[in-house]
Amino acid sequence: MATSTTHDFGRIDAQRLPELLRRMPKAELHMHIEGSLEPELIFALARRNGVSVPYADVEALRKAYAFSNLQSFLDIYYAGASVLLTEQDFYDMAWAYLQRAAADNVVHTEMFFDPQTHTARGVAVETVINGLHRACVDAQAQLGVSALLILCFLRHLSEREAFETLEQALPFRDKFIGVGLDSSELGHPPEKFAQVFARCRELGLRLVAHAGEEGPPAYVWSALDVLKVERIDHGVQSVKDPALMQRLAQDRIPLTVCPLSNLKLCVFPDLAQHNLGALLDAGLVATVNSDDPAYFGGYVNQNFTETFAATGLGARQAWQLAANSFEGSFIDASAKRAYMDRLDQVFATF
Numbered sequence: 466m467a468t469s470t471t472h473d474f475g476r477i478d479a480q481r482l483p484e485l486l487r488r489m490p491k492a493e494l495h496m497h498i499e500g501s502l503e504p505e506l507i508f509a510l511a512r513r514n515g516v517s518v519p520y521a522d523v524e525a526l527r528k529a530y531a532f533s534n535l536q537s538f539l540d541i542y543y544a545g546a547s548v549l550l551t552e553q554d555f556y557d558m559a560w561a562y563l564q565r566a567a568a569d570n571v572v573h574t575e576m577f578f579d580p581q582t583h584t585a586r587g588v589a590v591e592t593v594i595n596g597l598h599r600a601c602v603d604a605q606a607q608l609g610v611s612a613l614l615i616l617c618f619l620r621h622l623s624e625r626e627a628f629e630t631l632e633q634a635l636p637f638r639d640k641f642i643g644v645g646l647d648s649s650e651l652g653h654p655p656e657k658f659a660q661v662f663a664r665c666r667e668l669g670l671r672l673v674a675h676a677g678e679e680g681p682p683a684y685v686w687s688a689l690d691v692l693k694v695e696r697i698d699h700g701v702q703s704v705k706d707p708a709l710m711q712r713l714a715q716d717r718i719p720l721t722v723c724p725l726s727n728l729k730l731c732v733f734p735d736l737a738q739h740n741l742g743a744l745l746d747a748g749l750v751a752t753v754n755s756d757d758p759a760y761f762g763g764y765v766n767q768n769f770t771e772t773f774a775a776t777g778l779g780a781r782q783a784w785q786l787a788a789n790s791f792e793g794s795f796i797d798a799s800a801k802r803a804y805m806d807r808l809d810q811v812f813a814t815f
C-alpha cells in the first residue's frame with residue numbers, strides 16, 4: 466500500500482486543490498440517510514402520500530434550517546422524516562443521495578438509518594430496510610458505488626426500545642452490517658446502551674457510536690471501553706483530553722468528522738477554527754463526512770472544499786483524509802487496497 470511519502474504534494478498548489486478534492490475517490494462513513502432529504506423531495510413525498518408539512522413551501526422549509534444546537538436541528542429533522550411511508554419512499558430518498566455521492570466521487574458509503582424514527586409512526590422496519598437496501602444494490606450495479614447500511618439506535622429513547630428495534634430488524638440481518646448510536650448526545654452517555662451493544666457484538670455486527678460531538682471526552686472513553694465501538698462518529702471534543710488523543714492514535718480508531726455539521730450546529734464558531742488539521746497532526750485516522758447534508762449546507766465535497774479553504778489544509782492532508790476514509794471503512798483488505806490504488810492513481814496523474 467502506498468503511503469503519503471509516495472507523492473510529491475508540493476507541486477499541487479492551493480488553486481488546484483478544489484479540483485483535486487472533488488476528483489479524488491473517497492469513502493463516506495458518516496451520513497444519516499434521513500438527513501439527505503432535500504426540501505424538494507420532502508414536498509414531493511408529502512404530496513404523493515397526502516401528508517401535510519407544517520411549512521408553506523420549499524423556501525419556507527429551507528429558511529427554517531437555521532439551528533442553534535443539535536436539538537433545534539433534530540426537531541426539524543423528525544418533522545421532515547414524517548413524509549416517509551412506503552418502501553418506494555425509502556428507495557427514492559437513498560437513490561437521490563447515492564447519485565449525489567457518485568457525482569462527488571464517493572466510491573464507497575456506509576449509510577446510517579434510524580428505524581425508530583419510522584416505527585414510531587407505524588412504518589414497519591422491513592419497509593425501511595428493504596427500500597434502502599434495494600437502492601444500495603442498484604448503486605453498485607448502476608453507479609459503481611458500493612453502499613452498506615448501519616442501523617442506529619436513538620439515544621434519547623431507552624435501551625429497552627433499542628432491544629425491541631434490534632429484534633424487529635434481525636430477520637433482515639443480511640441487509641445491514643452494523644449498529645450505531647445517534648440523536649441527542651448530552652445527557653445520554655454511551656453506557657446507557659451497554660447491554661444492547663454487547664448483544665450486537667455477540668451477533669457479529671460492526672459497532673460505531675456518536676460521541677464527543679457536543680458531549681465530553683468521557684463519552685468517547687465509554688463508547689470505546691463500555692460499548693467497544695470500532696469507530697467514533699464526530700469525536701472532535703477528544704482534543705480536550707491528551708490521554709484520549711493518544712489512545713485514539715495508538716489504536717487507530719477512526720473519527721468520522723463532519724465540519725459543516727459542526728459549523729451549522731455551533732460546535733465551532735467558524736470553520737477556520739475547526740480542529741480537523743489538529744486531529745490529523747496528532748496522527749488520528751480522521752475522515753471528512755457530510756452527516757445530514759440536506760440540512761447542513763452540503764454533501765461531502767462541499768465539506769472538503771469549504772474546510773480546506775477556511776483552514777489552509779493542503780494536498781497532503783487531502784490524500785491522508787481519503788486514505789483514512791478507506792482504512793476506516795468496514796470493507797475487506799483487498800477492497801481497501803483496490804481503492805487505495807485508485808486514490809494513488811489520481812494523485813500521481815493530477
Ligand SMILES: [Zn+2]
Binds near residue numbers: 495497698756
Ligand atoms: Zn451524525
